[in-house]
Amino acid sequence: MAQKKENKVIEINAMHKWFGTFHVLKNINLEVLQGERIVICGPSGSGKSTLIRCINRLEAHQKGDIVVNGIELSGDLKNLEAIRSDVGMVFQSFNLFPHLSVLENCTLAPIWVRGMPKKDAESLAMEYLTRVKIPEQSSKFPGQLSGGQQQRVAIARALCMKPQIMLFDEPTSALDPEMIKEVLDTMIELADTGMTMLVVTHEMGFAKKVADRVIFMDEGEIIEQNTPKVFFTKPKNERTKLFLSQILNH
Amino acid sequence: MEIDNKKYPPGSYPDLPPPPGTIGVIGWLKNNLFSSINNSLLTIISIYLVYLLVDGAINWFVLDAVFDANDKPSCRKIGDGACWAVITRRVDQFIYGFYPHLERWRVDLTFVMLFIAAAPLLYPELVLRKYLLWFSGIYPFIAFILIKGGFFGLELIDTNLFGGAMLTLIIGVTSIACSLPLGIVLALGRQSNLRLVKVLSVCFIEFMRGVPLITLLFVASTMLNYFLPPGTNFNLLVRVIIMMTFFSAAYIAEVIRGGIQAIPKGQYEAADAIGLTYWQTTRFITLPQALKISIPGIVNTFIGLYKDTTLVVIIGLLDPLGIGRAALADTKWNGLSTETYLFVALIFFISCFAMSRYSLWLEKKLSTDHK
Numbered sequence: 195m196a197q198k199k200e201n202k203v204i205e206i207n208a209m210h211k212w213f214g215t216f217h218v219l220k221n222i223n224l225e226v227l228q229g230e231r232i233v234i235c236g237p238s239g240s241g242k243s244t245l246i247r248c249i250n251r252l253e254a255h256q257k258g259d260i261v262v263n264g265i266e267l268s269g270d271l272k273n274l275e276a277i278r279s280d281v282g283m284v285f286q287s288f289n290l291f292p293h294l295s296v297l298e299n300c301t302l303a304p305i306w307v308r309g310m311p312k313k314d315a316e317s318l319a320m321e322y323l324t325r326v327k328i329p330e331q332s333s334k335f336p337g338q339l340s341g342g343q344q345q346r347v348a349i350a351r352a353l354c355m356k357p358q359i360m361l362f363d364e365p366t367s368a369l370d371p372e373m374i375k376e377v378l379d380t381m382i383e384l385a386d387t388g389m390t391m392l393v394v395t396h397e398m399g400f401a402k403k404v405a406d407r408v409i410f411m412d413e414g415e416i417i418e419q420n421t422p423k424v425f426f427t428k429p430k431n432e433r434t435k436l437f438l439s440q441i442l443n444h
Numbered sequence: 445m446e447i448d449n450k451k452y453p454p455g456s457y458p459d460l461p462p463p464p465g466t467i468g469v470i471g472w473l474k475n476n477l478f479s480s481i482n483n484s485l486l487t488i489i490s491i492y493l494v495y496l497l498v499d500g501a502i503n504w505f506v507l508d509a510v511f512d513a514n515d516k517p518s519c520r521k522i523g524d525g526a527c528w529a530v531i532t533r534r535v536d537q538f539i540y541g542f543y544p545h546l547e548r549w550r551v552d553l554t555f556v557m558l559f560i561a562a563a564p565l566l567y568p569e570l571v572l573r574k575y576l577l578w579f580s581g582i583y584p585f586i587a588f589i590l591i592k593g594g595f596f597g598l599e600l601i602d603t604n605l606f607g608g609a610m611l612t613l614i615i616g617v618t619s620i621a622c623s624l625p626l627g628i629v630l631a632l633g634r635q636s637n638l639r640l641v642k643v644l645s646v647c648f649i650e651f652m653r654g655v656p657l658i659t660l661l662f663v664a665s666t667m668l669n670y671f672l673p674p675g676t677n678f679n680l681l682v683r684v685i686i687m688m689t690f691f692s693a694a695y696i697a698e699v700i701r702g703g704i705q706a707i708p709k710g711q712y713e714a715a716d717a718i719g720l721t722y723w724q725t726t727r728f729i730t731l732p733q734a735l736k737i738s739i740p741g742i743v744n745t746f747i748g749l750y751k752d753t754t755l756v757v758i759i760g761l762l763d764p765l766g767i768g769r770a771a772l773a774d775t776k777w778n779g780l781s782t783e784t785y786l787f788v789a790l791i792f793f794i795s796c797f798a799m800s801r802y803s804l805w806l807e808k809k810l811s812t813d814h815k
Contacts, residue, residue: 250716252713252716275719278716278718278719279718279719281717282718283713283714283717285710285713285714287708287710289711289713289714291711291715291729292733292812294728302720302728303720306724306728307719307720307724335812337812338812348714352717355718355719
């Protein structure tokens, strides 16, 4: 376990969000410390994806405030790109750029956002592709890879920006069972490096193994949060109990 | 080839070749042409019909055809096939229009250079592409100076003398080259969040698509004079090219918009998440994918535009069709419309077929799905 510093990298205060008139996030309060690994779970439609998408402002919140790396996210933010480039995101459906090779997927942002020379960006990309164990696929196109390989490329692509925080939006939900493990292993290795991670997932095994804190959301609210040990053995809230019984005993 | 199932334990069954006669030429013939008695009969009858057709065509087009004669009656005396003399006697007009004979080397040179200028644009993997692209960049100016003249001691040639395939190429190539970037800008403008940009793009596109090209050409040839200050001499050819460009840009814009809308939302989210700006996303993510999807539609529009250049006949420009009609109006060649129009069709078919093949090649090359 890496050393944790006591500085907050994410602070969310009384945050609300609506889709039209639908109140999707209600009074969210959340603090994340540097190096902390957080797993967010909950039934579908509970707002967990929306919550982490608010953290890099893929979705805009309407009330309350979100502070990431000391910068408050608001509508009149000028350098949104700069903040986004410090927060890596991995999507459920990978969202690799199909017209670019694996290597180009990884070097695009370092070259154009970070202004890195092409050669440096390529060696950086190869370093991360090696870390996710697919350096030999670097010249292929995403369409030629398996789902698990694509998701690992997506993780490498996000890491190439050297982000402070990594967000995972159901990274294994679109994968075949045999490929889930290779992606989870990559994420566990990443966790061991001390990366701050927020992971929306239904993989409770991953939560037990890696998470410092598990958050349960339902109907747009954070219902309960605790260390995985307490969360899985002694859930307090009835809804948490119901949810856990549904996903653990199927 | 019978292989006993019992010989192999589960999991070790070998890969066997398909039964003979089911693949290859024999298999294809069997499946497609001779699959039953009726089909075999139909095949034989069809082969006979094709033979009759081809035989007749070869006779008319080549064997019984007359390639040189002074006029139609003397043509008919020599052979009863096609009378190509109407073409061969005017072939230079079909190519150059009324461009002065002694200056035609300028057109030839420009035509040859067109290929050198187009090659690096069309073939991304060409050797020395970087340097050749510079040539592509200055080519329009070289072409203008060479064809129009008036600089470096080159005789100034009036555009009224332009005609034939050369005129088609000038209008077609210029309009195609200009309408693609304009179409991209319009497509992006229509998708823009900036209200004014969006409204202007929509108005332009809807107006241009909503009127027939022929009316735009009439506007170009007559009405623009009313709008421009008196005494302005705005070249008719330039006006036609501008109208053609606007017209096809509107279509291109809609084709590309279709391509842009086919890109999944996740692509933009991923681009946002790694910190790309709007213009970086447009350049690296949106356009490469949208243009690739739109290739068939874009080329479709280009081919349409290229063929629509024949409409300039109506406002008095003499493209190959105009030259052909002038030839037919000649009492010596009266009534040889089949030969004339077939030849004009051939001129257009060569260019359009080339465009179509190129687009197929490009689609295949850019495909990253199953390489």
